[in-house]
Amino acid sequence: MTSLQQVCTEARVQWDKLQDSEVPVLFVGAATCGRAAGATEVLEALRERIERDELNVLVIEVGCLGPCSFEPLVIVHKNGSPRICYGNVGPDEVVRILESHVFGDDPCARWALGKMTPGKLDGIDDFNTHPMMHRQVRNILRNCGLIDPENVHHYLARDGYRGFLKALELGPDKTLEEIKASRLRGRGGAGFPAWRKWQFCRDAPGPTKYLICNADEGDPGAFMNRSLIEGDPHAVLEGMLIAAFTLGASQGYIYCRAEYPLALQRLDVAIGQMRALGLLGRDIQGSGFCFDLSVKKGAGAFVCGEETALIASIEGRRGMPQPRPPFPAVSGLLGKPTVIQNVETLGNLPLILRNGAQSYSQYGSESSKGTKTFALAGKIKRTGLVEVPLGIKLKDIICEIGGGVPDGKALKAVQTGGPSGGCIPAEKMDLPVDYEALTQAGSIMGSGGMIVLDEDTCMVDVAKYFLSFTQAESCGKCAPCRVGTRAMLSILERIAAGEGQMADLEKLESVAQTIRDGSLCGLGQTAPNPVLTTLRYFRNEYEEHIRKGQCPAFVCSRMISYHIDRDRCSGCGACARVCPVEAISGQKKKPHAIDQETCIRCGMCLSTCPARYAAVFRRSGELTRVEPRKEVKRKSD
Amino acid sequence: MTSSRDKGLSRIADILAKHPANRGSLIPVLQDIQQDFGYLSEEAVAELERRMGISANEIYGVATFYTQFRFSPPGEHTILSCQGTACHVRGGRQILTELEQRLGVTAGRTTADGKFDLERVACIGCCALAPVVAVDGKVHAQVTAKKIPSIISRYAGEGNFS
Known part of the structure; x- marks a missing residue:
């Protein structure tokens, strides 16, 4: 068997060749979002033309580069010219680019978003200076949109699995120290320090330990995990190897939602490649470390994002949460110590190991280190997946990267944290994006969904929307959540129908308190947040609905x-x-x-x-x- | 009659053989059966009860907990109307209403001719291109109520949905 080192060296040679390829290369963004925007048709038109004219052109399907509102995206490599990223490329445009730029001398500047490599080209600026890109720091997403996610050699050529090899060299104890020094916090939402969870699991008695990757990205409005898995699956899998090695876990599971078929396919391909490279199985890379992985497909239940419910689902039961303690790190899957980490948390681990904790923690605020990806959507000009240092101001993400609200409308609020989060009003856009600041404002960091709301959004309707979501997704095990969310939703429906009373507002707050205090799991405990934050910042809108029977945003249809x-x-x-x-x-x-x-x-x-x-x-x-x-x-x- | 039933049962046996014989395999097995047969029939559940030693009651308990599982044959095409947050604030509700009007069914139902399933989905993660509708896995981006008839007719064949 060839050693991993040898494969890496060969991969690097191939990668370098690709960078200086004589043959033109077109990288087409074909993640789920790219395909929705028409990448499939672009690929068809491109391949048809290449076949018809017997052109010598290489086409590579890549993941999502991030600026989704410019999709389909195509990056063109032509020897002797800087690499150009084109946006909003349809089947006609791609053929024109092929004719005019690749086999002509017009770089089609009108469709170009920017240059990806140095060199001068009239009318085309650096891609990194594009307003959507220049505030971003792309560490976790460094490969997304640039490599072929189904070609492990691309990942290896770009220092793939070096972090894991470093962990093997350091040993579990020192690896844990490194993670501790990086001050990485869980990216699933709560922000619990990763190392502490690992410490609990390591300290728990018994030789059998499990690691679970939570890819049950259920928050409506969130697609960070989907993008990362689709664009760079090995980054997450390498993270799992590092975590499993540190914990002494012998078996890992990836719990991925069924609504992400492409992500599931990418994981299958990548796991097969790991096996072929000797990165799974017995005695991995001669270290004595044994680990195997399997994928569990979610079956459509939001509550399964909660740790104990997720475990119940893997065990083949109804996905209902258990009271904690005991925490899964002590007694989890099949009663064994189990660590559950979010996709992005795991995606951070190779970075920390490869570049060192210090390099990692140079980004971020005092309490929240590193970078974080956010899914930017809603009433915003430039939508997509962005990665920024934590601690950045909210307005920098919304106004600079996202370009603000389109059509001359006014920004009203930003919804973070999905159904567990809240709405942060426009006047608080100076807020730094870190775990504590967002919690203080009544919302949460959450997993990274960021939905921008403009003046045409009704805040009562938004609250009602989230409550109807949590009410439907409540598993029904505990009464505060089951009955409480139903009660809150009824009140909100009444208000939206013009039948509300002022006393309803106090009732909402008091029921919210009961749900928060009495619910068994995070779903219930955080379910009132969208209502409480809208009541806190937009009480006048509720009052207008109740007192005047009018919806100032013209959304509540009954009014x-x-x-x-x-x-x-x-x-x-x-x-x-x-x-x-x-x-x-x-x-x-x-x-x-x-x-x-x-x-x-x-x-x-x-x-x-x-x-x-x-x-x-x-x-x-x-x-x-x-x-x-x-x-x-x-x-x- | 008997032979098609036997064929069905042997397909279930094949599916079971691909999974470890433990309780943790129940959901993956149900997923595979649905993938193969389109839904979980009473016969399939009875067969699982016999082979896995889990009561039909318990199997239904698990299956009905998850929105993925269905207990009646699916329509020819499945239309998912995304009701995620981004889709919601960009008119996702109106899209669903329009789909319901055009198809003559409410979400969660199959059209009388068996052509279409209409389902609402919490989020398919294409938020940057909201609002979206997915038909048989193909995602249609930035849909407006006006585009609905042409999307439907693309899959309706000779049927008249205009």
Whole structure:
């Protein structure tokens, strides 16, 4: 068998060749998000053209580079030219890039996001100076979008598994010291120091220990773990090797949600490669360390993100949590000491081992070290996956990296931490993003979902949305969560329907307290957070719903009505054609009208009415919202 | 009749053979059966009870806990309407309403002709391209209510959903 060292050396040679390849190389971002944006069609068009013209071009599918709103992304390597990253590349554009840039001398600057390698090119700046990139520090995501995630040699060439080899060299005790010195905290949400959990597990009696990677990324609005596994699976698996070696665990599990088919496929491929390289099994790399891994596919239950529920699910039972203590680190899977770490926590470990704790902790704030990935989405210009040093100000992420709210709307709040988190209002954008500051503001860091909300978002509706999620996902084992979330949701539904009373607000707060104090697991304990933070920062919105029966953001459908402005309506009939309940009538080229009795307030007429007429307007209580009329741009503009 | 039943039972035996014979295999086995048969039939559960020594009661207890499992045959195409946070604030609810109107079923049901399953999903992790709808695993990005008829008709074949 060839040694890992030899494979690494060969991998590096191949990688270097690829960097200076004579043959042009196109790297197409084909993670789930890229494919949703049309990468599959881009690949088809590209391969068709290459075959038709018998071109000598290499196509490599890579993971997601991060700026999802610019997808599909294509990076082009052409010998003698700086490498260029192109954004919003469709099937037509990719063929044009092939013709004009790869086999011509026009670098198609209009589609370029930036240069990825040094060199001068007119009209194209460095990719790292792109507004979405220049505040980012990409350590965990360093390979995502750049390597072929199904080619382990790419990972090895970029110092892959060096962190694990370093751990073998140091031994378990010193590895633990290194992790302790890095002050890495769990990236799943709670921020518990990783080393302490490991220490508990090591101290627990018995020779059998388990390691579980929690890839049950269930928070709606979060896709950090999906991206990392899809783009660089070995980074997570190397992290598992390091953790397992330190703990003395002989068996590991990856609990990944079924909703991530591509991530599951990448894990399968990567685990097979590890086995072939002698990185799994008995006596790994001659160290005497034995470890094996298997993937457990989640079956769709949010509560299984909770440690004890996740263990129950792996054991083949209903995913219901257990009271703690005993903590899993002492008594977990099959009663044995078990450490459960989030995907990103594990993805940090190779960095710490490879570069040393000191290098790792140069990033971050006093209490929160390192970098953290965030999934930026919602009402924001540039969406995607970003990685920043902890302690960065919220506004730097939202306004600089994300480019703020689109369409000239005002920022209202940022939702962090998913259903366990809360809404941080626009006036608090100076807040540093670290575990303590976010908790103090009533939210949590969470796993990294960041949803931007603008003036058109109703905070009562957001609270209701999260509560309906947690209520549906509550496993029903303990009464405070089962009954309490139902009670809170009923009150919120009442308020959103215009039937709320002022006393409801105090009732919400008191039920919230009971759920927090009495629930068995984190799902219940944190479920009230979205309601409590919106009550804390946006109480006036609740009051407006209750006192005036109006929804200032025009979202709560029971409180709004749709009307047609007779003076603006051209009688084109577009609204009447889409109305699902035929509530709109009128003669051709004459103003139409909506029958309020029949209308179900779906809003189809509003979104269909051509912007040059903008004849549909909304009322809510005393408020009226008329949409601005826009002249249609002629094609020649 | 008997032969297709026997064939089904032997497929279950094949699935069981791929997993270790312990309780921890129950969920993976159920997943494989659903993958193969499309749903968990009463016969399949009875067969598992016999072979795994876990009561049908207990199997249903586990299976009904997880949203992935279904107990009736699936439609030809599965439409998932994402209701994640990003999709929600970008009009995901309106998309689902439109799907329900066009298909004539509520979420969680199959159309009368057996063509489509309509399901709501908590989040499929394509938040940056919200709102999204996934049909048979293909994700459609930045969907608007207006695009729904054309998405449906792409899968409906000769059926008339316009």
